[in-house]
Amino acid sequence: MSEVRMHNNEHRTTSAGRLWDFPTRAFHWSLVILIGWEWASSHLGGNWMTYHMWGGYIVLMLIIFRVMWGFIGSTTARFSSFLASPKRTWRYLMTLRGHQHHANPGHNPLGGWAVVAFLLALAIQAGTGLFATDDILNAGPLNALVRNRTADFLTLVHKVNFDILLGLIAVHIVAIALHQVLGGKNLLTPMITGHTSAAAPSMSRAPLAFSRPWVGLMTLGLSAVITWLIINA
Numbered sequence: 001m002s003e004v005r006m007h008n009n010e011h012r013t014t015s016a017g018r019l020w021d022f023p024t025r026a027f028h029w030s031l032v033i034l035i036g037w038e039w040a041s042s043h044l045g046g047n048w049m050t051y052h053m054w055g056g057y058i059v060l061m062l063i064i065f066r067v068m069w070g071f072i073g074s075t076t077a078r079f080s081s082f083l084a085s086p087k088r089t090w091r092y093l094m095t096l097r098g099h100q101h102h103a104n105p106g107h108n109p110l111g112g113w114a115v116v117a118f119l120l121a122l123a124i125q126a127g128t129g130l131f132a133t134d135d136i137l138n139a140g141p142l143n144a145l146v147r148n149r150t151a152d153f154l155t156l157v158h159k160v161n162f163d164i165l166l167g168l169i170a171v172h173i174v175a176i177a178l179h180q181v182l183g184g185k186n187l188l189t190p191m192i193t194g195h196t197s198a199a200a201p202s203m204s205r206a207p208l209a210f211s212r213p214w215v216g217l218m219t220l221g222l223s224a225v226i227t228w229l230i231i232n233a
């Protein structure tokens, strides 16, 4: 791997392999664990709801982190690198029929929109949770800020949106499996190791830039502060 220092806070690599930075991968797998936790804790109920709320705060923090990382993170994590126009997304869909691989390293146009859909659904889930109540023991920290009817409505959204989230996750996993089976493209390993064995993705375009770890840490710290401010609003 040959590295060239570009700025103080990022460095470019011409390595064929590196694709996802650590913060993006840590974000993803923490999310997977936490969504499982949120589901389990909500069904255990009772005192477990305290931990349900804590898990929800961490999800909220992760979402805020990922949105900021979409602007200042590594190339493949940036919205500007994977948000495609409807026209380009359509063209991508058409090329899928011919089993052509898209050359841009990172999310394909459809995957890019899936990121947005996930972030939206997760923000709605965590956001409505703050106002939700089981009308017995447990209520989110912002529940008292709204009228009962509003809180009941937001609780309903909290429940319905979880099913939407499950639907998104199912499509997500099927899409990744189809890439493997029909396209022979392994997306899973890069999301775990950060590296791809696909032919030099960074050679097809400008080299990928990777943000420095301390930028990720600072961003995470800032997301924690913002989350704290929201919870204590």
Ligand code: HEM
Residues within 6 Å of the ligand: 035, 038, 039, 042, 043, 049, 052, 053, 054, 055, 056, 057, 059, 060, 122, 125, 126, 127, 128, 129, 130, 131, 132, 133, 134, 135, 138, 139, 140, 141, 155, 158, 159, 162
């Ligand atoms: C994004 C993360 C979250 C997920 C995936 C999630 C998921 C769930 C699920 C599946 C339920 C059960 C719904 C049902 O009974 O059918 C639930 C209930 C509940 N959640 Fe969350 N939740 C999240 C975040 C939060 C947050 C941040 C809070 C508050 C701080 C919260 C507060 C509640 C409350 C109070 C209930 C009980 C509602 C009831 O039983 O009527 N949740 N949540």
Ligand code: HEM
Residues within 6 Å of the ligand: 024, 027, 028, 031, 032, 033, 035, 036, 066, 077, 106, 107, 108, 111, 114, 115, 118, 119, 169, 172, 173, 176, 187, 188, 189, 191
């Ligand atoms: C709670 C369940 C899940 C949620 C909410 C979720 C969400 C996401 C999100 C938001 C991304 C975009 C990553 C980013 O740029 O920040 C992503 C990508 C990815 N996820 Fe998941 N995911 C879930 C479960 C899984 C599971 C179980 C797998 C394993 C099969 C998986 C494999 C992947 C892979 C391989 C990518 C990269 C796709 C690509 O190359 O474009 N995810 N996921």
